[in-house]
Amino acid sequence: MMEIPSKYDPTGAEDKWYAxxxxxxxxxxxxxxxxxxxxxxPPPNVTGVLHMGHMLNNTIQDLLIRKARMQGKNALWVPGTxxxxxxxxxxxxxxxxxxxxxxxxxxxxxxxxxxxxxxRKHGGIILEQLKKLGAxxxxxxxxxxxxxxxxxxxxxxxxxxxxxxxxxRGERMINWDPAALTxxxxxxxxxxxxxxxxxxxxxxxxxxxDFVTIATTRPETILGDTAICVNPKDERYKHLHGKSxxxxxxxxxxxxxxxxxxxxxxxxxxxxxxxxxDMNDFMxxxxxxxxxxxxxNDNGTISEAGELYVGLxxxxxxxxxxxxxxAAGHLAKTEEHLNKVGFSERSDAVVEPRLSLQWFVDMKxxxxxxxxxxxxxxxxxxPPKFKTVTAIGxxxxxxxxxxxxxxxxxxxxxxxxxxxxxxxxxxKTKRCSCSEKKIHPFRLLTSNKILMYLIHGFHPGCGLSAYxxxxxxxxxxxxxxxPTIW
Numbered sequence: 110m111m112e113i114p115s116k117y118d119p120t121g122a123e124d125k126w127y128a129x130x131x132x133x134x135x136x137x138x139x140x141x142x143x144x145x146x147x148x149x150x151p152p153p154n155v156t157g158v159l160h161m162g163h164m165l166n167n168t169i170q171d172l173l174i175r176k177a178r179m180q181g182k183n184a185l186w187v188p189g190t191x192x193x194x195x196x197x198x199x200x201x202x203x204x205x206x207x208x209x210x211x212x213x214x215x216x217x218x219x220x221x222x223x224x225x226x227x228x229r230k231h232g233g234i235i236l237e238q239l240k241k242l243g244a245x246x247x248x249x250x251x252x253x254x255x256x257x258x259x260x261x262x263x264x265x266x267x268x269x270x271x272x273x274x275x276x277x278r279g280e281r282m283i284n285w286d287p288a289a290l291t292x293x294x295x296x297x298x299x300x301x302x303x304x305x306x307x308x309x310x311x312x313x314x315x316x317x318x319d320f321v322t323i324a325t326t327r328p329e330t331i332l333g334d335t336a337i338c339v340n341p342k343d344e345r346y347k348h349l350h351g352k353s354x355x356x357x358x359x360x361x362x363x364x365x366x367x368x369x370x371x372x373x374x375x376x377x378x379x380x381x382x383x384x385x386x387d388m389n390d391f392m393x394x395x396x397x398x399x400x401x402x403x404x405x406n407d408n409g410t411i412s413e414a415g416e417l418y419v420g421l422x423x424x425x426x427x428x429x430x431x432x433x434x435x436a437a438g439h440l441a442k443t444e445e446h447l448n449k450v451g452f453s454e455r456s457d458a459v460v461e462p463r464l465s466l467q468w469f470v471d472m473k474x475x476x477x478x479x480x481x482x483x484x485x486x487x488x489x490x491x492p493p494k495f496k497t498v499t500a501i502g503x504x505x506x507x508x509x510x511x512x513x514x515x516x517x518x519x520x521x522x523x524x525x526x527x528x529x530x531x532x533x534x535x536x537k538t539k540r541c542s543c544s545e546k547k548i549h550p551f552r553l554l555t556s557n558k559i560l561m562y563l564i565h566g567f568h569p570g571c572g573l574s575a576y577x578x579x580x581x582x583x584x585x586x587x588x589x590x591x592p593t594i595w
Contacts, residue, residue: 127243136245138185146177147185150246152254154193155232156200163235164242171244178245186245188236189252192228195291195455201227275471282391283465284451287409287423288458292467298451298460307446308431309377311439312337312354315362321346321354322441324376326448327386328434329426332359332415333404336382338393341367343378357439358430359416366397385464403464423461 130136148170153163170186177184201224202212212220236251252259270276284293308328311320321337334356339346349365356363370393371380384394385403394401404415411418411426418426434440451460482488483496490496 123241123243127240130245131248136186136247137249138183138247141183143181143183145185146174146182147187148174149187150189152189152191152252153235154196155190155228155235155253156193156197157235159235159238159242163239167239167242167244171242174245185247185250187250187252188239188244188246188248189254190232190236192253192255195289197224197227199289199455200231270470275475276468277471278466278468280464280466281469282388282462283467284453285407285461285463285465286453286456286458287407287461288456289453290407291455292465293453293455293460297454299454300449300451302447303450305446305448305450307376307444308434309441309443310357310381310434311441312357312381314349315353315355321349321379322377323379323381325381326446327427328430329411329418329423330383330386330404331356331381331430332411332417333383333385333402334361334363334381335384335394335400335402336363336397337365338368338371338380338382339365340369340371340373340378342369343371343373346379357434357437364399366393366399368393368397386462388462391462391464401464405461405463407463409458409461 150170151166153159174184174186201220204227205212205215205223215223236248239246240248254260267276284295284298285291286293305326307324307326309322309324310328310331311322313320323337325331337349337354339349341347341350346365350367351365353362353364355361366382370389371378382390382393382399384391384399384401386405393399402414404412405423406412409423410420411423413419418429421429431440431443452458453460479488483490
């Protein structure tokens, strides 16, 4: 007599039927006359493992795909994985550190060997986990974001948007991770309440023995101050309109500007303006045409432009500059202060607002069709409040969407290396007539801040032969031409 187990064990049934589904290719989709229904899986990181978010997301997709199949539609669920250059790089660097190897000591190709070794060893686990869940993907169509055809599609899309003038390059304030040395989207900045200090710093009014006091939580950014701002309605500071002050320690004379952006009730009601290191200060700087001083290197140390404490870490400078301000009589007082600080989701480092030359997509026209569907309730948000939040965000975006992945070769070797315009120009470039037939690209930054390219065929034996393959009426050829990696 067969004994019935006291508890149901799904393992046998799940493995049996999933193997049956796979053997009979029940998830395979071939174009035919039926109504198509397709979902492209949001690609999980190739070296990742399933978490509850994946479980929910993929269960919903599976339900929709299976429902479409039962309705007689040609249902296709396309699986794939993302190369996850940032997550992979962090893991590889950690592994190398344990082996006594520094990333900086390796060439790009040598580091890539380690990255691909890690991907081959740990990649693909998440897809096998999805199969264990019973996900009904067409596994024969599995794609990886570093596949050649996928990469070509990305490049073609970039070129298409560039030709349509939807992609542009410009200096904008970004969220910068000094540990991972990469830019972050707003969604990758995690804000936490932190116990910090408010430093009340005294700025001497030019031509006077009087001072004006300003409160700041980041005294190290004093090195990049280019103005002081007051509210034009603030009676306390009307005598400062049109005057200038001396920035402590660096002894830089900067103007006093008036703008209603300043909150009269916060701190002393007087604001220091550092256009290169604060989002709002950057907007004030553009509005009032202020000088921009980028006083911090990409690794969070003080740059030559900062004049003092060059090469020291920003947090070390915060302590040192407070001591030096006090010694010079420029620190009125300090107060304990609870404020929100942004941390990188990738490295957990404190995020540094930073001025950087980056690629952006102009979303004004691109977002309109989607926004219209949202406003017409063709797409419903839950909770409903997110409809308003989304609409406001899409309507008020000034800088467009930041293309985080475009600088893969510079920020992360394990990524899409070649810029799209290189690929476009490579197809059209004449080669040097000398025996080696080498092509050496150069980057050319035009006066309108859009990156264009001048391709050169160069060889010491025959000299320099230049072909201008990308031009614009506003291009000035007397700008600095800087060599770049192919």
